[in-house]
Amino acid sequence: MMTANRPYKLVLDRLNGVGLRPTRQRLGLARLLFEGCDRHVTAEQLHGEALSADLRVSLATVYNTLNQFTEAGLLREVVVEAGKSYFDTNTSEHHHFFLENTGRLEDIPGDHLVVQSLPKAPVGTRIARVDVIVRLVEDASPATAPFCD
Amino acid sequence: MMTANRPYKLVLDRLNGVGLRPTRQRLGLARLLFEGCDRHVTAEQLHGEALSADLRVSLATVYNTLNQFTEAGLLREVVVEAGKSYFDTNTSEHHHFFLENTGRLEDIPGDHLVVQSLPKAPVGTRIARVDVIVRLVEDASPATAPFCD
DNA sequence: CGCAGTCTTTAGAGTTCTTCCAGATTGTTG
DNA sequence: CAACAATCTGGAAGAACTCTAAAGACTGCG
Structure with missing residues (x-):
């Protein structure tokens, strides 16, 4: 009953949890x-959404915030195209x-993909992360619209 | 005996093979x-090397050439960092x-890494390529210098 | 060989994405 | 609520890349 009326509560806890001051911009x-x-x-993209949602925020702040969230482990950066960064709200492997x-x-989805027999890291290094990108191209038939992005 | 004295021959054939006019810049x-x-x-990087090697070539031409070589299948583009493109002379999988x-x-090296149980592509699409990046961070001990880059 | 005609190259301007900066604003703590 | 630090902001700056229009270099044909 109470929580349902306080939509900010969850993200607020999240910001406090990583020690980021909960400003209007960061909360929005x-x-x-995350909701x-x-x-x-x-x-x-996010900047555009923010403006549409009547959240006044500068592009610089969007960049700052995305980077801070990433450092804090709330987001994960994914690089797939030269000259563009995506941020993923799913931080699990x-x-x-x-x-x-x-x-x-x-x-x-799920664990539909497994990397087998990882090579051992070269001397003096250790594996920090393994990224797999499956690149798709459109086929003849049109793709169905997905729920999320 | 003859071929040893004509170092340009191999790359020349390569350019002709993909229908790119063998100009001084492209040959260099x-x-x-490829040698x-x-x-x-x-x-x-390549632009820097070219200048060091006394090959007068503009940065624009380096970009053009790398893109043309990639389109021709002589190179493969690899994206690992936001805002930077690497070109790989190894075009095999x-x-x-x-x-x-x-x-x-x-x-x-080799086939030390295998992607198991690839997911099937979403409806309307097909898999064009699978990229795996194993991200390393430096350990305590210093890494040994490699032969190539 | 020589000269169209076409393809390439080039310097510099332009684009795009991202970060930096310095001043204004906001959140927090006592 | 004052004071201090953290944050936000618009605009300038930077990095990587592309575009443009003019000059230069190959190639094929005669």
Whole structure:
């Protein structure tokens, strides 16, 4: 009853949890990012959404916030195209489909993909992360619209 | 005996093979790229090398050439960092180590890495390529210098 | 060989994405 | 609520890349 009336509560806790001051801008952006299903956004996209949602925020702040959230482990950066960064709200270990035609990025569901027999890291280094991008191109038939992005 | 005295012959054939006019610039860049072992370079890097090698060529031409070689299948583009493109002279199917500290990109040798149980592509699409990046960070001990890049 | 005619190259301007800056604003703490 | 620090902002700056229009270099044909 109470929580239902306080939509900010969840994201607020999230910001406090990582020691980021809960400003109007950060709260608003966090709601856009974390309320609803997993998302993959660029800074420009998120900025556009923020303006549409009547959240006055500058592009510089969107960049700052995305980077801070990423450092704090709330987001994960995914690089698939030169000169563009995507931010993924799903920080668990998983991989991606990238639709080259449209620039859409999607999680590969479940554990449908396994990397077998990882090579050992060269001397003096250790593996920090393994990224797999499955690049897709549009086929003859039109794709169905997905729920999330 | 003869071929040993004509170092340009191999790259010349290569350019002719893909229908690119063998200009001084393209020949020079092709030699830097394809004579010697497999390489991973950025446009700026290659431009620097060209100048050091007394090959007068503009940065715009380096970009043009790298893109043309890629379209022709002589190179493969690899994206690992936001806002930077690497070009790989090894066009066969393989994956990469990326050393986050230094920005070095290296091939993962042999078939030491296998992607198991690829998910099926979403309706209306088909898989064009699968990229695997194993991201490394430097450990305590210093890494040994590699032969190629 | 020589000269169209076409393809390439080039310097510099332009684009896009992102970060930096310095001053104004906001959140927090006592 | 004052004071201090953290944050936000628009605009300038930067990095990587592409575009443009004019000059230069190959190639094929005569």
